[in-house]
Amino acid sequence: MKIGIIGSGSWGTALACKAAQAGNESWLYCRREEQAIALQTTKENKEYLKGVILPDTLTTSSNLKQVVQDCNILLIVTPSIYVRSMLQQLRSLVSAHTTVVICSKGIERETGKRLSEVANEELGTVTSRLAILSGPNHAEEIGRDLPATTVVAATTKETAEFIQKALSTYNFRVYVNEDMIGVELAGTTKNIIALAAGIVDGMALGDNCKSALLTRGLHEMTKFGVALGARRETYAGLAGMGDLIATCMSPHSRNRAAGQKLADGETMDYIMNHSNMVVEGFFAVKTVYEVAKAKQLDMPITSALYEVLYHQKAPKDALMDLMGRHLKDEMFL
Numbered sequence: 001m002k003i004g005i006i007g008s009g010s011w012g013t014a015l016a017c018k019a020a021q022a023g024n025e026s027w028l029y030c031r032r033e034e035q036a037i038a039l040q041t042t043k044e045n046k047e048y049l050k051g052v053i054l055p056d057t058l059t060t061s062s063n064l065k066q067v068v069q070d071c072n073i074l075l076i077v078t079p080s081i082y083v084r085s086m087l088q089q090l091r092s093l094v095s096a097h098t099t100v101v102i103c104s105k106g107i108e109r110e111t112g113k114r115l116s117e118v119a120n121e122e123l124g125t126v127t128s129r130l131a132i133l134s135g136p137n138h139a140e141e142i143g144r145d146l147p148a149t150t151v152v153a154a155t156t157k158e159t160a161e162f163i164q165k166a167l168s169t170y171n172f173r174v175y176v177n178e179d180m181i182g183v184e185l186a187g188t189t190k191n192i193i194a195l196a197a198g199i200v201d202g203m204a205l206g207d208n209c210k211s212a213l214l215t216r217g218l219h220e221m222t223k224f225g226v227a228l229g230a231r232r233e234t235y236a237g238l239a240g241m242g243d244l245i246a247t248c249m250s251p252h253s254r255n256r257a258a259g260q261k262l263a264d265g266e267t268m269d270y271i272m273n274h275s276n277m278v279v280e281g282f283f284a285v286k287t288v289y290e291v292a293k294a295k296q297l298d299m300p301i302t303s304a305l306y307e308v309l310y311h312q313k314a315p316k317d318a319l320m321d322l323m324g325r326h327l328k329d330e331m332f333l
């Protein structure tokens with residue numbers, strides 16, 4: 001099978017390695033021709049996934065048509081802010097037999113739409129085979145072929161199982177889940193909690209505090225998802241709790257690291273301008289805050305982080321406000 005990967009950052013590169021390892025013809029699209037040549041000749045993506053040797057069955061190209069033509073599966077792995085414009089470029093190249101899988105973790109900034117909704121708007125007339133892939137997946141570990149799992153949810157179970165078979169390897173176990181909304185929103189909202197977890201680490205608030213943040217964070221993620229049509233059970237699975245743990249605990253997480261730098265006194269503007277890597281939680285927090293407000297959902301951690309990131313509230317003041325909230329029943333959604 002031919003699998004095209006759109007986005008040659010760390011996750012796109014790791015997924016391209018997996019697609020090749022699973023026995024497919026793997027085509028990685030690079031926006032810049034010099035990057036496509038560098039990856040092909042050095043067999044390494046030094047900028048985004050240093051130390052991972054690219055397999056010989058992985059081809060890089062800056063020619064979008066060459067990558068997309070006759071693809072059975074197309075993985076979309078750009079940062080969420082570029083997904084719509086990328087899908088618009090793909091519209092004339094994708095065919096009815098191409099399954100399009102969103103692997104980015106985010107929600108559209110301007111509209112609050114899920115990326116699979118955006119994909120349906122942009123490609124729905126061309127293909128109905130749309131899916132989401134999300135889970136506890138640090139590219140650095142998957143690139144090194146450490147054992148990992150992920151979840152695929154699609155418009156039909158048959159489509160999800162098709163992707164499952166195409167991408168699974170002896171060390172990469174792909175599960176299917178029927179809840180597209182939950183899988184997608186869990187991946188988006190865990191980045192918000194990961195940013196907060198970095199602040200907790202940076203302020204040395206301790207393990208009890210971090211555990212409370214993850215638990216109450218999962219509660220908040222679930223509340224948001226369920227209000228938007230997700231299934232509660234999804235949040236106890238790999239795309240929910242699994243990814244929340246991976247991201248909040250890992251030295252690889254860019255979201256967690258950004259929170260830590262914030263606690264160390266760096267400004268969010270500085271952090272965003274001094275990294276070539278994406279910090280999705282920064283965008284997600286504003287959009288999720290706005291959607292939650294419109295739906296009158298009480299999202300205390302998201303609201304606190306929104307104040308810290310967008311209105312320069314001091315993290316210690318945000319913490320005091322969270323700890324001082326009215327006392328309540330733990331399970332009340």
Ligand SMILES: NC(=O)C1=CN([C@@H]2O[C@H](COP(=O)(O)OP(=O)(O)OC[C@H]3O[C@@H](n4cnc5c(N)ncnc54)[C@H](O)[C@@H]3O)[C@@H](O)[C@H]2O)C=CC1
Pocket residue numbers: 007008009010011012013031048077078079080082103104105106137138139140276277278280
């Ligand atoms: N890195 C990881 O371990 C994982 C990342 N993801 C998600 O995958 C998505 C992509 O993230 P990464 O691969 O980590 O990216 P990255 O942070 O490693 O690299 C940034 C990417 O943005 C691309 N880019 C910059 N300007 C662009 C533009 N104008 N148009 C299109 N692309 C542009 C760069 O070429 C590069 O591919 C994100 O939504 C992220 O949350 C999901 C799971 C794991």
Ligand SMILES: O=C(CO)COP(=O)(O)O
Pocket residue numbers: 105135136137138139191194243246247252253254255256278279280
């Ligand atoms: O989604 C991820 C792990 O599952 C990657 O998280 P970061 O974007 O925080 O690095």
